[in-house]
Amino acid sequence: MPANSPETPETLVIGAGLGGLSAAIHLAARGRKVHLLEKNDRPGGKCHVFERDGFRFDTGPSVLTMPFVLDELFAAAGEKTADHLTIEPVEPACRYFFSDGTRFDAPGNQKDFLAAIAREFPDDAVGAEKFFAYTARLWEVSEPFFLSAPLDWRVLRKARPRHLRGGLAMMKPGSLHRVVRSYFRDPRLIQLFDRFATYNGSDPYRTPPAFNVISHVEFTFGSWRVRGGMYTLVEEITALARRLGVQMTFNASVEKILFAPNRATGVRVNGETIPAKGVVVNPDAISAWTRPLLEEHPQYQKRKKTLARQEASSSGFVLLLALKKQFPRLDRHNIFFPENYRHEFTQLFRDQCPLNNPTLYLSRLTDDPAEGLVPPGHEGWFVLANAPARPEASRWKNYEDTLLHLLEQKIPEFSAQRDILWQEVRSPNDFQERFGAWKGSLYGASSNNFFAAFQRIRNADTIPNLAFAGGSAHPGGGIPLVLRSGQMAANSLIN
Ligand SMILES: Cc1cc2nc3c(=O)[nH]c(=O)nc-3n(C[C@H](O)[C@H](O)[C@H](O)COP(=O)(O)OP(=O)(O)OC[C@H]3O[C@@H](n4cnc5c(N)ncnc54)[C@H](O)[C@@H]3O)c2cc1C
Numbered sequence: 001m002p003a004n005s006p007e008t009p010e011t012l013v014i015g016a017g018l019g020g021l022s023a024a025i026h027l028a029a030r031g032r033k034v035h036l037l038e039k040n041d042r043p044g045g046k047c048h049v050f051e052r053d054g055f056r057f058d059t060g061p062s063v064l065t066m067p068f069v070l071d072e073l074f075a076a077a078g079e080k081t082a083d084h085l086t087i088e089p090v091e092p093a094c095r096y097f098f099s100d101g102t103r104f105d106a107p108g109n110q111k112d113f114l115a116a117i118a119r120e121f122p123d124d125a126v127g128a129e130k131f132f133a134y135t136a137r138l139w140e141v142s143e144p145f146f147l148s149a150p151l152d153w154r155v156l157r158k159a160r161p162r163h164l165r166g167g168l169a170m171m172k173p174g175s176l177h178r179v180v181r182s183y184f185r186d187p188r189l190i191q192l193f194d195r196f197a198t199y200n201g202s203d204p205y206r207t208p209p210a211f212n213v214i215s216h217v218e219f220t221f222g223s224w225r226v227r228g229g230m231y232t233l234v235e236e237i238t239a240l241a242r243r244l245g246v247q248m249t250f251n252a253s254v255e256k257i258l259f260a261p262n263r264a265t266g267v268r269v270n271g272e273t274i275p276a277k278g279v280v281v282n283p284d285a286i287s288a289w290t291r292p293l294l295e296e297h298p299q300y301q302k303r304k305k306t307l308a309r310q311e312a313s314s315s316g317f318v319l320l321l322a323l324k325k326q327f328p329r330l331d332r333h334n335i336f337f338p339e340n341y342r343h344e345f346t347q348l349f350r351d352q353c354p355l356n357n358p359t360l361y362l363s364r365l366t367d368d369p370a371e372g373l374v375p376p377g378h379e380g381w382f383v384l385a386n387a388p389a390r391p392e393a394s395r396w397k398n399y400e401d402t403l404l405h406l407l408e409q410k411i412p413e414f415s416a417q418r419d420i421l422w423q424e425v426r427s428p429n430d431f432q433e434r435f436g437a438w439k440g441s442l443y444g445a446s447s448n449n450f451f452a453a454f455q456r457i458r459n460a461d462t463i464p465n466l467a468f469a470g471g472s473a474h475p476g477g478g479i480p481l482v483l484r485s486g487q488m489a490a491n492s493l494i495n
Contacts, residue, residue, distance in 0.1 A: 011493060012037060012267055012274060014254045015282030017045025018479060019470035021237045022073055022486025023280045028244035029077045030494055036246055037269055039253035043238045045435050049231035050320060050424055054375040057320045057382055058231055059426050062363040064224040065217050066480035073483055077240055084236045086227035093223035095331035097410065098188045099339035106192065108223040121186050131183040134169055135216035141166030142213045150488050151458045151474040172209040179209040191341050198386060200476055201313025201443040203345040208450045229373055259297050264465040278465045278493040285457040285472040286310065286438040286445060297463065312389035313443035314348055315428035319383040319400050322421040326379045327413060336360040336410045348388050354399050358385040360406060387428055391440035396427035444472020459485060460492030467492045
């Protein structure tokens with residue numbers, strides 16, 4: 001296709017992950033002609049699906065937070081989420097099983113959560129209220145200056161005296177864990193709140209206290225699910241992009257982005273050159289800078305060296321179990337904690353070896369006939385264990401056996417040999433090979449130091465006509481943040 005021909009797409013979006021789809025929608029909604037190129041045969045990226053014998057498993061996200069961000073996306077296209085998707089609150093947000101044999105159903109809203117704490121952890125009732133007041137202050141500054149604004153110090157010009165309290169809350173010294181510990185006494189509650197560091201693949205003992213804002217998000221805006229499974233979200237967002245006229249090509253692995261000399265001018269894909277007036281990069285941004293995608297850029301060698309030194313966020317090992325029977329003792333979302341949480345993060349980030357006793361997250365699919373996610377009388381388990389960002393396939397050989405053994409210990413009514421119809425795994429190797437995740441990590445670089453959040457790759461880099469959207473770029477990983485990332489990337493190419 002010759003440059004400047006009437007068919008020349010204005011903007012190319014590389015990757016149909018949620019960040020890429022969001023960028024495509026925001027661009028198309030503002031009149032841009034958009035062509036999206038995806039290396040796999042279907043959209044969604046890490047938000048993927050696996051279907052077999054009447055079971056439909058999500059292989060990525062199962063928890064939706066900040067659902068209003070989804071509304072923002074549909075509204076940008078003049079539509080309403082509710083006309084296309086049924087989003088339901090999950091109550092309780094999670095059933096926690098602790099290593100001492102006790103369990104706690106955590107409500108997904110602050111009022112009920114505080115009431116449950118007053119009932120079950122009375123010594124921590126006052127601390128919990130103070131903690132939520134603190135996390136609310138963190139939200140007051142994170143939302144306007146970080147989560148909905150580009151990474152640019154100039155946004156601080158909009159700061160008003162009322163933001164000062166939030167700014168001070170943000171400056172608390174130490175780690176997320178240290179601050180949690182200063183509000184709570186019961187080790188089980190400390191473990192519960194420490195866990196939110198893993199929502200962006202970080203270590204609660206090192207990540208800065210500001211990430212306690214994730215607790216505010218979960219307990220103020222709730223934990224949600226999509227009827228039909230999370231992949232339904234991808235299907236509907238893809239349909240929205242198509243309604244706006246976004247052209248999509250699958251099985252199109254972009255080899256290189258082209259520059260002249262510093263300005264992005266197009267891409268090379270399947271041996272063909274496609275010119276463009278703007279390019280959005282949705283694949284993992286660190287992979288893009290350390291693998292051939294950005295190799296033609298004059299700063300490639302320099303950037304590659306700097307970025308390769310960063311610490312990767314954690315990855316995950318996923319086990320999908322199609323089961324012959326049902327387990328009513330479990331709730332929709334369940335967490336099984338190990339006794340020694342600190343050891344889990346030492347293994348994860350320092351030793352970087354498969355964990356022998358990881359926290360297990362188990363999301364349970366039941367046989368609701370209206371949803372049809374599993375055949376009648378059956379059940380599906382999505383089990384996720386924290387795993388180091390080590391993509392070597394040999395590391396993960398037979399690791400599922402370790403997890404099955406742990407599940408049998410934690411759920412005595414479960415026997416792997418008796419109850420499993422079939423099983424399927426996804427390892428850090430899969431995340432690297434299928435979606436180009438850097439070292440198989442789920443969120444790009446870790447946020448294990450104070451400056452990490454400010455060092456993420458900016459949506460609008462210094463390179464003209466090039467923008468980054470996705471979990472390894474600003475403002476970070478997780479569904480709502482990557483949708484916002486796509487929006488900021490689109491804005492940077494339009495403004
Ligand atoms: C197991 C798991 C559990 C998770 N749980 C949750 C959860 O409960 N809640 C939550 O909010 N988040 C969760 N997440 C995180 C969330 O899924 C991600 O942050 C989000 O989906 C990432 O979107 P992204 O836009 O960064 O793109 P990605 O999903 O990384 O997609 C990038 C796309 O680019 C494509 N691509 C790569 N290279 C090329 C190329 N050269 N040419 C063309 N295309 C290319 C890839 O194939 C992929 O489709 C989870 C993730 C995983 C893996």
